[in-house]
Amino acid sequence: MKRQQFDYISLPYLLIAPQLAIIMIFFVWPAAQAIYQSFMLEDPFGLSSQFAGFDNFREVLSSAHYATSAVFTLVFSALVAFLSMAIALLLAVKADGIIHGQSAYKIMLTWVYAVAPAVAGMIGTFLFDRSIGSLNHLLNATGWPFNPQLDVFDASFTVILVSVWKQVSVNFIYFLAGLQSIPRAVREAALIDCRNGFRRFWTVTLPLLAPTGFFVLVINITYAFFDTFGVIDTMTRGAPGGGTATLVYKVYQDGFLGADLGGSSAQSVILMILVLALTVVQFRVLEKRIHY
């Protein structure tokens, strides 16, 4: 095979320069700034600053509330990612099996995708409002003394429900596309070999869907970590008792609302490390089990 080669060494660099510049300005530079700030103690107006060593990190990590927030983030993210993927997969398999009116189902399941997280949060706020919320009344009518303003479990339930609802449609699109890309011949062969639908799904469809599943898992964890910010900000603002503040929401509270730059930078650096570790695990450990 003929090797493609540019005549001038500098041309390829010139061609990727805009992309590199964007990465530098919007990703590398802010990340470097965050790392720099996390070691500094600075007044909000930037009039005086001093090197603080690991003080910011020590204070963040020794705070009991940060630990609560970290546990909540892990439980919340795991539940959101798992539930939204499981429901989407179920819906995709069912929609894929329908012969008549398939497009109607597809459209109905997809259009939630167009709802912005903050709008989803507003819808959730109305549904769970104490006086006008229909879901609030419904849950209270079942005998559950449902009170998301005071009970952390109830509040977590509402933000998880809305976050999952918001994400199911995206997952559905990917899973359906994944299912439809499985060759018809393979499916027919499986149908002949095995009559048990569940086993067929488990041993043939699911492994073939694994690359899609892996991709969806990655975007869902990112979603649960970062994009649920809008839902939390509009619905609970971390209340009650700070029990629904994810780590990302805390960075916003301390840095953007509280003007504590060093502390919130230290938190973002911890998040960066966490995400880096998660990415390594995903691609080094999980991806090895996937066959494309």
Place this chain on the structure above:
Amino acid sequence: MKATKTLLAAAAGLAMLGAGAAHAATEITFWHAMGGGLGETVNAIAKDFNASQSEYKLTPIYKGGYEETMTAGIAAFRANEAPNIIQIFDAGAATIINAKGAVYPVAKLLNENGVPFHAEDYIAGVRYFYADSKGDMIGMPFNSSTPVLYYNKDALAKAGVEPPKTWEEFETIAPKLKAAGYIALSQSHTPWIFSENFHSRHNLQMANENNGFDGVATEIKYNNEHMRMHFSKAREWQQAGYFGYYGTKWGDNQKPFIDQEVAMWLGSSGSFGGLKSAAKFDFGTTNLPYWNSITKGEDYTTFIGGAALFAFSGKDKAQNEGVAQFFKFLTKPETQFFWHKETGYVPITNAAYTLAKESGYYKDEPDAEVGIQQLNLKSAEWNKGYRLGYYVQIREVMNREYDQIFAGTKSVEDAFAAIEDGSNKLLARFAKTVQ
């Protein structure tokens, strides 16, 4: 974080460029946090100011909520794009006042630009909140309000009771209100009403260093027997069905009063206008109750919440003159009376208050006067207010712990120990940043 702020500042800069047209007048920018109807009133005042003279043109720009406005101002200052005037709320006051050289103190600004300033012209409750320990104002009080008690007249008549002056009285009427089918009380903003103003109303010290006025405070005094007693009582009232706690959000606690589920509500004197249109029943206003057992019969003043206007330093002389002229216009009795009538915030000067009284406004609306009367009550050592760093986060700590007290998941003692610990850590951090 910093990138966001730089972008914000850039956007702010663009907005300023857009506002500046080919006009000979000196441009003055004013960033504020007054949305909706309040924003329209701010625009009306700016329009009147611009029409009243031709040398300066003031452009008010809405920057979002109090916290967002403060962050935008900080970002703009760091990028050397600060506006001339910025509105900063009570909890952010320490942040901007402790930023050495960031602010041109209002008293100095007025005196140096030919507008005489006398602290005594301002009503007692607003005179010192944004002043230094010598009593010279650093920020110009703008939208000032104070916590008052609103009561549903029908509900109280049905129960055959009078609005309470003290918490002791409240304890005697609450069972009667319950018998009449009401939850006796709810309140919005626990840190502001049940904590900060609790200290003022009972003349209790809130923090060391003279509540933060004499220096950078490092020690909060919330974990005292009176606060613990009050919250233990409030928790008992809640369990007995006399007190409703509906979370930390302002509206969540106001709504049950509007829905006539709750008979009395502690809110802001600035809520008066909004309540007038939202409530479908006759309501009255009276002073924030106090514990007779603590004050021994003394009726101390509360202090203000809301926000003040700060002038950024480093602006050229013509602009500073314009800011001084605007402040002069803003504190004119007519302007203040207009602002007071439109919004429900208190008029900040004695002259404006006199004008409102003379105009007969309080004959028609006696309840609109309650906040001002309360601010003119007896003041003593600890009613001036407070100045504490990272106070936005301290309020967050308080909200977190109060939620847990009223959810019954934490004892009052543990919650106040946590508030003391969390707040003191934040104060210590803040003290280090301003060294």
